[in-house]
Amino acid sequence: MLAKLFPFACLIVAACSFSQVATASPQYVGSEVCADCHTEETEAWQGSHHDLAWTDPADGHIIADFSGTEFSLNGVISKFTQEDGQPFIETDGPDGTLTKYPVAGVIGITPLQQYAIETAPGHLQSFDVTWDAFGEEWFHLYPDQNLKASDGLHWTGPYKTWNSRCAECHATDYQRNFDPATKTYDSTASEIGVGCESCHGPASEHVNWASDAPLRDPSPDLSPLGLVVDYAQGNNETQIQQCATCHSRREPLLSGSPMPGTPFHDAYRLSTLRQGLYHPDGQIQDEVYVYGSFLQSKMYQKGVVCSDCHDVHSGNRVAEGNAVCTQCHNEVGNDRFPTLPLAEFDTPEHHFHKAGSEGAQCKSCHMIERTYMGVDGRRDHSFRIPRPDLSVETGSPNACSDCHADRSPNWAARQVARWYPASDKRGPHFSQVFHAARQGDATRASDLIDLALYEALPGIVRATALDLLIPFSSKEIADRTAGLLDDPDPLVRVSALALQRGAGSVNLVSRVLPLTEDTSRAVRIAAARELLGAPIARLPERQEKSMRIASQEWQQSLASKFDFPETQMVMAGIGLRTRNFDSALASFREAVAMDPQLVQSWVMIVRIQAATNRTDAARETLKAALALNPGDQNLLNLQRQLP
Structure with a gap:
């Protein structure tokens, strides 16, 4: 039955025709229109990380040195120059040949600034050589990887495609618009950068409300102010899930930015605490963008929201240092959180470190920091109590050893036990x-x-x-x-x-x-x-x-992600489960065309060919796979098994 409901021909049609672009009112009007009335909010937002998440090279936000500087790694010399005000990057292109590209997009501002390169019309790739805003030098995001142009993880590969992997969270009303037939992008956005309507939704009806004009779309889905998201009337999840749209490690289910206010689980599948992403105790390991950590916290369970600690327009914290935490964690507490223990926490009697020192900072113990993208420190938002005893048992890190790297977790566990001998926080843990x-x-x-x-x-x-x-x-x-x-x-x-x-x-x-x-x-x-x-x-x-x-x-x-090698693997799996081997072969081939290092796909192509009496084709496929993945043990084992 379900195979009939899931014909592969339908997938191809869906890939060509499916779009998330909304055509009905209300419409996006742009942040400049919002600025006419909301001046304070606009002033806070301008120059923020959201505002500068993606800018045009001509807008004057480039901070890197394009005066003929160079960066060399693994024999590739990348050059950064400027001609008539236009910045250029010369580096190894998709075929490995040194090619000179105009910078097509500026990504971010601090602590690093990255640059997007257009390798084909409308097709943007994020370049791996990046500018350190504070060190004021070029550096490579992955210096330990010697990646050639044929590698899927090379800057020209599918995992670095700006259109599909990054742009959605750096633009407002972004739609990917990938055409699988031509393998081209016709991506659109109402504006680049994270503007007002990224969070508040299309504002044309709100503008009508503000000017006393009748609402053209008197939909019950709109707030009384003509907005699709009403944070004033919404619950905690309204704000948290909107922030989580970008601040999470997740799989998208749509082809671009969901309409603001869309429930998170209607637009994404959140990554769980998987090995490689999180440590066994749920602490951050890979770059997971906050939401998965925050969901583990007692603060989330008690009703804390993002804006309790962060100004939503500037992105800055609402106070400096420990004052962010002590606005609630103090002797008088906070009426919104009646279960808070009333005590003084910003004191050596609690943290056992010299007042004002790094060890006395709440974040040092309760929000471990990990560095991603070379220079970008991110804090764990699970706000956990340090458990060096768990480090001994599970290998998870702990805040004590982060600072006292010369001492063992056993030492840290003994020290914490001396400080808090009667603690009930050291029991069994998941x-x-x-x-x-x-x-x-x-x-x-x-x-x-x-x-x-x-x-x-x-x-x-x-x-x-x-x-x-x-x-x-x-x-x-x-x-x-x-x-x-x-x-x-x-x-x-x-x-x-x-x-x-x-x-x-x-x-x-x-x-x-x-x-x-x-x-x-x-x-x-x-x-x-x-x-x-x-x-x-x-x-x-x-x-x-x-x-x-x-x-x-x-x-x-699936159709919205046909430009993902991972999607092609899923499609191939569907072909195998429904015994449509030709379709499975086509998807496996598409996967290795995008990422030649997907050895598992090469293996499956060879096995399907061999099982369907195409031994000569299997040998040719294996030869091509080994040429791209020399010495791979899985392929060599398969070579010995072929007749």
């Missing part, structure tokens, strides 16, 4: 189970289930426990976690769906099918994915309709 599960310890499966069912834990932790159960999938696990398909948190529901693969076909269909009508698009898409290939002969009309709609949403989501 990281102990996560660490063991990451090592493949199947004996911890029951503990993972217990964590997933424990409603007092943050949803992102519970969802991660479910993800870690996938390798141990069984009917028992599917049965014990089935109730989580109705969990209030969409992130938990998404992760719970995958475990129903072990339930048996009858139970899988009966449990998963209702979620094709879920309130969140991410859940509906996940349900459609799990039902692919399920033995469904006939459904009542309502259920068939909901499954068809969910399948179409999945199609549209």
Whole structure:
């Protein structure tokens, strides 16, 4: 049944025709129009990281030295010059040849400034040699990688394509508009940079309201002020999820900027606390952009929102140093948070460091800092209590060892225990189970289930426990976690769906099918994915309709990301599950055309060719794969297996 609802021909049509561009009122008017009335907000915003997230080279925001400077790495000399006011970068292009490009876009301002290069009409790539705003020098974002032009991670590769990987969070009303037939972009934005309408939504009806003109779109979805987002009347999630649109590690489900106010799980699938992204205890490891950390925090659970600490227009903190924290964490507390312990925290009796020192800063202990993009320090927003004892057990870092790098975690754990001998903050922690599960310890499966069912834990932790159960999938696990398909948190529901693969076909269909009508698009898409290939002969009309709609949403989501090698891998997997081997081959080939280092795709192409009696073609494919990935053990093993 679902295979009929998911024909591959439809995917190609959807890829060409699907668009998120809204045509109805209200319309985007631009930040300059907003500035006419909102002068204070505009003054705070101008020059901010949002304002300067993406600017035109002619706007005068370039801070790098384009006076003929050079940067050399791995034999490639990049030159930075200027001619008649136009900055140029000469470097190795898509074919490895030194090519001179005009700078097409300026990205950011501090602590680094990056530059976008147009390698084909409308096709922008983010260049890896970047300007250190404070060190005032050129540096490479990935100096340890010797990447050639044929590598997918080279600056000309698909993972550095500005149109698909970055622009959405650096522009207002951005639409990718990728054409898979011609492999070209016709991307659009109402304005580059994160303008007023990136957060408040298209303002044409608000302008009408302000001028006492009748609203052309008297939609109940608009606020009384004619805006699509009403932060004054919204709940905490209205603001937090709007910020999370960009400040999160996630998979997009749409083809560009969602309409402001769109629920997060209708536009994205949030990454859980995966290995490589987060440490076992949930501390940041890779660049995860705050939201996944904040969801783990007690502050989030108690109702703190982004604007409690950050001015939403300038992006600056609302106070300096510890004053950000002590606006609530003090002897009198804050009426909004009645459960706050009333005590003085900015004192040596609490932090055991000299007043005014680095160790006395709240952020030093409760917001570890990690540096990304070479020079960009980011703070962990889970606001956790330091647990050096967990470092000993799980290898997770701790704030004490960040400063006292010459001392062991054991030393730090003993010191904290002396300071707080009666603390109740050193009990069992989910990281102990996560660490063991990451090592493949199947004996911890029951503990993972217990964590997933424990409603007092943050949803992102519970969802991660479910993800870690996938390798141990069984009917028992599917049965014990089935109730989580109705969990209030969409992130938990998404992760719970995958475990129903072990339930048996009858139970899988009966449990998963209702979620094709879920309130969140991410859940509906996940349900459609799990039902692919399920033995469904006939459904009542309502259920068939909901499954068809969910399948179409999945199609549209995939079609919006046809320029991602990862999407091509998903498409190939669909081809394999539906036994459409020609389609699987086509997608695997597209994946390696984008990223020649996807060895897994090369292996699958060879195996499909060999299994379908195309041995000569398999040998030629393997030869091409080895030429691009010399010495790869997987390919060499496959070579020995071919007849």
